[in-house]
Amino acid sequence: MNLKQIRDKARSLAKGACRVCPICDGRICAGEVPGMGGAGTGSSFRNNVAALNSILLYPRLIHSVHFPETSTRILGLDLSIPLMIAPIGGISFNVGAAMDEAEYQQAVTSGAIEAGIIAGTPDSAPDEVMKMGLAQAKKLGKGKIIPFIKPWEVELIQEKMEWCAKAGVEIVGCDLDSIGLITLRLMGKPAFAKSAEQLSDIVSKARALGLKIIIKGVMHPSDAEICAEAGVDAIVVSNHGGRVLDSAPATAAVLPLIREVVGGKLPILADGGIRSGVDILKMLALGADAVMIGRPYIIAAVGGGRQGVVLYTETLKAQLVQAMVMTGCRSIDEISSKALFAS
Ligand SMILES: Cc1cc2nc3c(=O)[nH]c(=O)nc-3n(C[C@H](O)[C@H](O)[C@H](O)COP(=O)(O)O)c2cc1C
Structure with missing residues (x-):
């Protein structure tokens, strides 16, 4: 099985819900939420991809970097490359019943571990969705998945964090930007924004359960600062793949602004439009x-199951290695804005 066969199979199983385009950039699926697209005109999704494409790498060839080291340690996790699989919920209704929800979560969580990375798992209006991820947590062993909880009422977040702790989870996330998700509203269970005080409360509740907590969906430097002050363990600079607000900036565009404010205070993750090892290097340099x-992991898992997830991750690693050699970066720590060409 190669990536082309995986993509062809995913295209046929998705029956039009995902066209598995040559470049996954949100043009064809604009407005398809539920579905694979971005909200409204789909501009936020497209902005993510376009911003990364507009950034150029600066080749450097006179150095001694032959076999760069791609592994890194973050949040106490040893990763073979600085990558996690983003949490994806509603696989069956977003991708035309191409894959069963539990099957998807099994494929990404076990594939991630086999490839030396880790996967996030989703939460949704039906509790069963989160429980599927927690079943995987129990099966794979301590600290092997990162469940993301929706920004429900604080009491419900606490209850779900208790489920996580009992299942052997060590890091939880909360995708705060899900307050903009039309799918939760369609299911009659909207989520709500949190105040700085509520955020601190959620962090202390996580601590009391021995959990680290990641806040996903941070786009504004002020929100990033509040997260750092609340003692959050990491943030994900994300616009939910453009699914929660039309006309939002690209994550690659806001990332340097957020780095300026909270860099060094807490680890910063970022997503949105990353498709290759070259894109990974760009995000690290930003x-x-x-x-x-x-x-891309939805396509890999739907078309190739666990093996598809492993194969796509290995491809990303090979591309990252190549990009590190060509920019003279020996290790992940050595990747900086010097790897970028500023015209
Ligand atoms: C079909 C679909 C379902 C998603 N479900 C969730 C979810 O349940 N929780 C969450 O935090 N993010 C969810 N996301 C957002 C992703 O975690 C991630 O932020 C986004 O896909 C990154 O952009 P990319 O797809 O361009 O890589 C979803 C995205 C898609 C496309």
Whole structure:
């Protein structure tokens, strides 16, 4: 099985819900939420991809970097490359019943571990969705998945964090930007924004359960600062793949602004439009400590199951190695804005 066969199979199973385009850039699926697209005109999704494409790498060839080291340590996790699989919920209704929700979560969580990375798992209006991820947590062992909880009422977040702790989870996330998700509203269970005080409360509740907590969906430097002050363990600079607000900037555009404010205070992850190892290097050079990838893993898992997830991750690693050699970066720590060409 190669990536072309995986993509062909995913295209046929998705029956039009995902066209598996040559470049996954949100043009064809604009407005398809539920679905694979971005909200409204789809501009936020497209902005993510376009911003990364507009950034250029600066080749450097006189050095001694032959076999760069791609592994890194973040949040106490040893990763073979600075990458996590983004949490994806509603696989069956977003991708035309191409894959069962539990099957998808099994494929990404076990594939991630086999490839030396880790996957996020989703939460949704039906509790069963989160429980599927927690079943995987129990099966794979301590600290092997990162469940993301929706920004429900604080009491419900606490209850779900208790489920996580009992399942052997060590890091939880909360995708705060899900307050903009039309799918939760369609299911009659909207989520709501949190105040700085509520955020601090959620962090202390996580601590009391021995959990680290990541806040996903940060786009504004002020929100990033509040997260750092609340004692959050990491943030994900994300616009939910453009699914929660039309006309939002690209994550690659806001990342350096966020780095300026909270860099060094807490680890920064970023996602949105990352498709290749070259894109990973660009995001790291813009200020991320690690990245997340969403849609390409849906295609990999739907078309190739666990093996598809492993194969796509290995491809990303090979591309990252190549990009590190060509920019003279020996290790992940050595990747900086010097790897970028500023015209
Ligand atoms: C179909 C679909 C479902 C998603 N479900 C969730 C979710 O349940 N929780 C979450 O935090 N993010 C969710 N996301 C957003 C991803 O975690 C991630 O932020 C986004 O896909 C990154 O952009 P990319 O797809 O361009 O890589 C979803 C994205 C898609 C496309």
